[in-house]
Amino acid sequence: MKSLPLLLLLISLSAWSNSCGSGSSAAGGGGGGDCNFQTGGNCTISMNGVTRKFVLHIPANFQPNKGALVVALHGSQGSGAQMETQSQLSVKADSVGFAVAYPTGLPSAQGHTLWSVYFNDFAFAGTPPDDVAFLRAMINAIQANVHPDAKKIYVAGFSIGGYMTHRAAVELSDLVAAVGVVEGAISAIAPSDSRTVPDAVAPVSVLILHGSADNAINYCGSSMAKSVLASQEQAFNYWAGPKANNCATLSTPNPLCDSAGNITSVSVKVATGCTSRAEVRFYKLVGATHQWYNVDLSNPPGTANAPYNSSFDSATGIVTNDILWNFFSSHPKP
Numbered sequence: 001m002k003s004l005p006l007l008l009l010l011i012s013l014s015a016w017s018n019s020c021g022s023g024s025s026a027a028g029g030g031g032g033g034d035c036n037f038q039t040g041g042n043c044t045i046s047m048n049g050v051t052r053k054f055v056l057h058i059p060a061n062f063q064p065n066k067g068a069l070v071v072a073l074h075g076s077q078g079s080g081a082q083m084e085t086q087s088q089l090s091v092k093a094d095s096v097g098f099a100v101a102y103p104t105g106l107p108s109a110q111g112h113t114l115w116s117v118y119f120n121d122f123a124f125a126g127t128p129p130d131d132v133a134f135l136r137a138m139i140n141a142i143q144a145n146v147h148p149d150a151k152k153i154y155v156a157g158f159s160i161g162g163y164m165t166h167r168a169a170v171e172l173s174d175l176v177a178a179v180g181v182v183e184g185a186i187s188a189i190a191p192s193d194s195r196t197v198p199d200a201v202a203p204v205s206v207l208i209l210h211g212s213a214d215n216a217i218n219y220c221g222s223s224m225a226k227s228v229l230a231s232q233e234q235a236f237n238y239w240a241g242p243k244a245n246n247c248a249t250l251s252t253p254n255p256l257c258d259s260a261g262n263i264t265s266v267s268v269k270v271a272t273g274c275t276s277r278a279e280v281r282f283y284k285l286v287g288a289t290h291q292w293y294n295v296d297l298s299n300p301p302g303t304a305n306a307p308y309n310s311s312f313d314s315a316t317g318i319v320t321n322d323i324l325w326n327f328f329s330s331h332p333k334p
Contacts, residue, residue, distance in 0.1 A: 033052075055084055057084065070154045183216075202276075219232055287303045296319060
């Protein structure tokens, strides 16, 4: 396992794309900006003198006040345009009719785009960016101009974007109904740092997909001289517990990771009976490495090219975007 600074910078993503055309002038968010909220494209928001960027995709079949908004967060060294290509969420959006916003993080001290997550303050030179405020301003601007259903605001993220998705679920859950974390963790912190993830602002449904062979963000976490990476069990317990959704029922009492830090046989764990009808759902992707998979995940036995979970079917969805959307669409805010 690499040290924390490298952990948060190690995913070098390819297939960069600028498939959306430039936006024309329209009302922005924060301290002004530029976006064509009719056709989508490349958008900006000015916050405290810093220009923040996002790509907005609005499908032709989007229905104002009925359609959902999904915010998709890229991994380390990525961008909004790159996340659109990697995730293929715009393809799913076109078939279903939800809008997608793909924001871009700011450069770290090393010059790589990152998100300000729990707890990587040192990754940025000087004061880390307020990415929570940026996401809130972006969502509010889209809400005011595109008019998605306020009960159907969702966030999904990969890798460091998965970390940021956890943070958005904690601090933006007054706006966000549900989130989907793909190969992320809830926190990574120096051993001497005593901070803990704060209480969630409001109940929020949480879906987590994590590969059993992910060597970039270890399934069962890690403890090293420079950093302690939270496990998937710790993330699940946070969301099911009193700091977040205060869920009454677990599908199994067995942990995702044993006391020695090894992955257990549990492949699905679900918390229900949560506050405001929230739900917490975890799926182990058998064989999966550190990738966003756009392949059938329902075929055994599970390999690095084609991971597997026996619970995936037509109801849950069998590819990542279907699994995410089926979870989102069944968990709007009450």
